[in-house]
Amino acid sequence: MTQRAKTEVEEPEEEPGPADGPDGGASPAPVHRGLTAAEVAERVARGEVNDIPVRSSRSTADIIRANVFTRFNAIIGVLFAIILFVGPIQDGLFGFVIVANTGIGIVQELRAKRTLDNLAVIGEARPTVRRDGRAAEIPTSEVVLGDVLELGPGDKVIVDGEVLEADNLEIDESLLTGEADPVLKQPGERMMSGSFVVAGAGAFTATKVGREAYAAQLAEEASRFTLVHSELRSGISQILKYVTWMMVPTALGLILSHLYTLNLPADESVRRMVAGIVPMIPEGLVLLTSVAFAIGVIRLGRRQCLVQELPAIEGLARVDVVCLDKTGTLTEGGMDVRELRPWNGADEAYVRQVLGALGESDPRPNASLQAIIDVCPAEAGWRCTESLPFSSARKYSGASLNGPDGESTTWLLGAPDVLLPSGDPGLTEIDDLNSQGLRVLLLARAAKELDDPEVARGVRPAALVVLEQRLRPDATATLRYFADQGVQAKVVSGDNAVSVGAVAGQLGLPGADAPVDARRLPGTTDEMASALETGAVFGRVTPRQKRSMVGALQTRGHTVAMTGDGVNDVLALKDADIGVSMGSGSEATRAVAQIVLLNNSFATLPSVVAEGRRVIGNITRVATLFLTKTVYSVLLAILVACWQIPYPYLPRHLTLLSTLTIGIPAFFLALAPNKERARPHFVRRVMRYAVPSGLIAGAAAFGTYLLARGYYSGPDALAAETSAATLTLFLTAMWVLVIIARPYTWWRIGLVLAMAAGFLAVLVTPWLQRFFDLKLVGTTLPWAAVGIAVVASLLLEAAWRWVGGRFPA
Known part of the structure; x- marks a missing residue:
């Protein structure tokens, strides 16, 4: 059809179609009115509906499953069950922390899902379907078997079908077949869902809808939630794989050492083993990565x-x-006609009539043609007998027109440097206009038929259309x-x-x-x-x-x-x-x-870039915190096994330390503003700081523990030794947090001070002392523990400076 799209499809007899001759005597192709309301209702009742849900995010069940049923949740769940069996409950605090973290992850991802789904509805295309002779846009999911769908440039074929009407209809099937050349479709030929229109217009009837349209399922994958390659995700997965390998031998070594070498009771041995294993698991790192991505989606959704x-x-x-x-x-989508320059003595009034007829011949004009239509409306007496839609490959459009005088002419409208031969003197004038940032189209009369492959050769220029683009x-x-x-x-x-x-x-x-x-x-x-x-x-x-x-x-x-x-x-x-x-x-x-x-x-776009940099930079920061804990946990387990002494900590101690030096601070740091430029090699950049930091923290804590073992004696010695070692480890881990929190802002300083105040509150509050089994005995060893932590902090500063200079990112 060459006439402008209408809200109602008229009966064929009422007006001549594009196949008519100058006299309008040829019979036009039948116009398909589409299904009736009763036929649509009948098909809906039979379930012949395009009911494939197009989702932009994972389902609620998928989100819950992904956050709950993880490898590390399973490990921690088993360890938590063991602690519940041997007691006391305060040694199982790490289990409640995991429940809270998992809940936070689920809530944030559900918020992100809601944002994504709402935005997807806004951006979802609505195909034009012809029913009862009227064309209307409907949701994709309401298309039924047998519907007649109209197509124009840029429209995607959403269901499989068969072509009914074609007006130079060119379809790109490259996303399905890999062939980049558009395919010219004729009535009766097959349409594949997932392809799209590059030029022309037409209509087709749906022959396969819903899950029967296999190609449509493939095409939908482009807009569904998928985990494309992410260096953060793959890097964290690589780290977790190595941690898993280390956990099993470490657990066996700790339990055997405490049971058979140190002859500790079974319940005490289990608690010490769990204390050595739990901090090795950077479970919060996976959670915070998901939360950071989810919050990023929410923030961008607001934009x-x-x-x-x-x-x-x-x-x-x-x-x-x-x-x-x-x-x-x-530039903005719209354009304005700045000037119309007739060439070769062409009459401007006649040129305007031709341009108006060309505009009338295209049912879906692009921005350039729409600007021409606005200033050159169609006039009576002109009729299009054949049209050639604009194609980005051809760089021009065209139409065969019958004028008021009955003369049949063929006109092309497109890029001057494509329609004119190289070296044409008129190109100089065009170049001057182009150099001003103006867009120039050439209206030319063709000497050949529109369907001739050489139609653009030997044209006679009639006018330049100078368009002004809106920046x-x-x-x-x-x-x-x-x-x-x-x-x-x-x-x-x-x-x-x-x-x-x-x-x-x-x-x-x-x-x-x-x-x-x-x-x-x-x-x-x-x-x-x-x-x-x-x-x-x-x-x-x-x-x-x-x-x-x-x-x-x-x-x-x-x-x-x-x-x-x-x-x-x-x-x-x-x-x-x-x-x-x-x-x-x-x-x-x-x-x-x-x-x-x-x-x-x-x-x-800058907001998207900034959001990505915030995620990458902050996850790199908090990953260093988590992996520092993993390194010093592994080191402590190895040193304890080599010295054949009890593991210095109970699970409750490391839960307290992890919460104050990693868990709470990491949550805030992961969501903070960050404008660092994104850099590659995530694993290498994290480990180059986490390894020396963990080694220094673990060695300092173990040194204090050995010193305390030689200083304290009696039945309460082990508790005193653990308290001193806990103080050193807390202060050293806090200094790692101090380094990572740079550059300082008021809220970062407040965060560090709040964590320090939390630990101090445990040390000075009697019921918290009993709950966490922490009590500093005397003054000599506690101050020695502080001194060792100060030395460790100085070593941390030196190590970070050396690593930054020796192994730049």
Whole structure:
């Protein structure tokens, strides 16, 4: 159909169709009115509905299962059950901490799920379905078997079907078949769900809906919750794997040593063994990572940013090259006609009539054509007999028109440098306009038929349409932010390179003064990568070239983000490390992107980058805290086994220490603002500080314990020894917290002081002393314990400085 879309499909007899001749005598193709309301109700009753739930996040059951049924929750659950059996209950406090942490994780992820699901509903596409002769948008889940669905450029095919109507309907099936070339569809041919329209219009009937449409299930995976590659997650999993391997031999060594070498009672041996094993488990690290991601989703959701895959927050923070599509990203979607310049003596009034007829011939005009329609409305007497929709690969559209005088003419509207031969003197005038940041279209009369592959050759120019693009007011600040953060911005557009360079120059993009015409880029990946490294603005880029550019940059080790809103961006979005789509973009781009900016604001991207950096930087900080505890726990277990002495701590002691020096502080630090630039090698960066810190803390605590064993005697000696060793370990672990809390702010200082006050309260409150079995005896050993902790703190400072200089990140 070549006429503008209408809310009601008229009977075929009422007006001639596009297949009619000049006299309107040919019979038009039948118009399909779609199902009736009764037929729809009948199909709904039979369950023939497209009922596949499109979810942007995990289900509630999945979230609960993922937070509860973990390897370490199982281990801690067993240890907790053992302590409940041998008693006392205060040695099982670690079990209640795990319950609380798991509950926090579930609540935060459920909040994130609610945010994601609400945003997904806002951004969900609504297909146009024809029922009772009327076209209306409905939710995807309400499509039924046999429905007639209308299609236009950018629409995604949501169910399998068969083509009923086709007006130069070109379908891209690359996401399903891998073939990048669009397929021209004719009535009767099969439509595959997951493909999308790149040009033309048409309608098809749904032959498979719901779970029967297998391709639709594959396509939905692009917008469901998935765990894409995340260095944080994989690094933490690697650390946990090593910890698991160490736990089993350590547990066996401790229990055998206490039972058979030291001849301690079984219940006491079990308590000491549990005390040695529990602190080795960095269980809160996994929780805090999930919580940090979840809160990031909630924060970005408030900015109308839909994160379809949670680790995408981290991924964008690691990006060092962002490829930007000019239209819709740097400029707003709308355009204005600034000037109409007739060429070759053409009459301006006649040119306006032709432009109005061209606008009328396209049922779904793009931004450029819509601007022309606004100033050149359709006039009576013109009729379109055949149309060629705009394609980003062709760079032009066209139509065969019958004028008021009955003359049949063929017209093309598109890029001047594509329609005119190289060296044409008119290109100089066009280049001058492009250099001002204006967009120029050429209206030309073709000498050949519209279906001729050579229709663009030998055209006669009739007029230039000069369009003014609307720059986004926030684009300059956003580009400046990326430059300050060391992120290269590459403008990749299908428009004229000079025009794109002028727009980028107005926005202050470095390198905009040397735009590159992509038609002259080398074909090999390595040579293209070299050109991309030096250039910043690229024009006349085809959809396939965009995809190649992303791959070429990735071969040079870059982490690439691609932004876009049109169907020509889909392949590049899919291949990029992070795909970012505008909420007003085509359904296809929203389906494959990891991040959707529902407010269509390019200025939201810095917020996403900042959120990712907050997550990465803070998790790196708190991971050092958790793994320091793991290292000193392993060291203490080894030293105790070698010296053949009782393990110095009970579970309650280490629960207290972990809560005050790690658990509570880590929760606040993980959610704090952090603008550190994201850096790679998470495991190496964490372990280079955690290993020396843990060794120093463990050695200091063990030194105090040995000193106390030689000083105290009598039946209460073990409690006194444990109290002194606990004091040293607490002070040393607190100094690790002091280092990690830098740079200091008022709330960080308050956090450290509050944790110190909490431990002091335990030492001076009688019932807390009894509950935690902590009581400092005398003054000599307690002050010696403080002195050892001071020496350990000085060693920590020296170690951190040495590691930072010797092994820079």
